[in-house]
Amino acid sequence: MCPGIQGLSFVDDVAWWAEGKSEKEVAEALGRAAEAALGWAADNGVTFDHAKKEAMFLSKRRRKPTEPVRVGRHGVPFNQHATRWLGVWIDSKMTLKEHHSARMKKARTATQRFGV
Numbered sequence: 001m002c003p004g005i006q007g008l009s010f011v012d013d014v015a016w017w018a019e020g021k022s023e024k025e026v027a028e029a030l031g032r033a034a035e036a037a038l039g040w041a042a043d044n045g046v047t048f049d050h051a052k053k054e055a056m057f058l059s060k061r062r063r064k065p066t067e068p069v070r071v072g073r074h075g076v077p078f079n080q081h082a083t084r085w086l087g088v089w090i091d092s093k094m095t096l097k098e099h100h101s102a103r104m105k106k107a108r109t110a111t112q113r114f115g116v
Helices: 023-044 096-114
Strands: 006-010 013-017 069-071 074-076 082-085 088-091
Touching: 013 023, 023 069
Parallel strands: none
Antiparallel strands: 006 013, 069 074, 082 088
């Protein structure tokens, strides 16, 4: 639907992601993907709950995003704390390594509990 954008949907969750050399490049690409999705939704009788929309910013550098994702005249807010996506909490204060460590610890505990 939009070149350079990948997507995933699960029941009523939809996500798009893009890679780029700058925040601005990624934010603009995601804005185009959202516009295309809204066009598809209008043509197919689908609505999105705008109150549930949020953006996540993942970067190798530890900093907060500065470029907003714009959809028409509206901005998509960045979640400054933690986001739950497909049952996994992604905490903006943790690094990828810390997330991996926490998930592995939880997995080890579960396997020990069930004797796997």
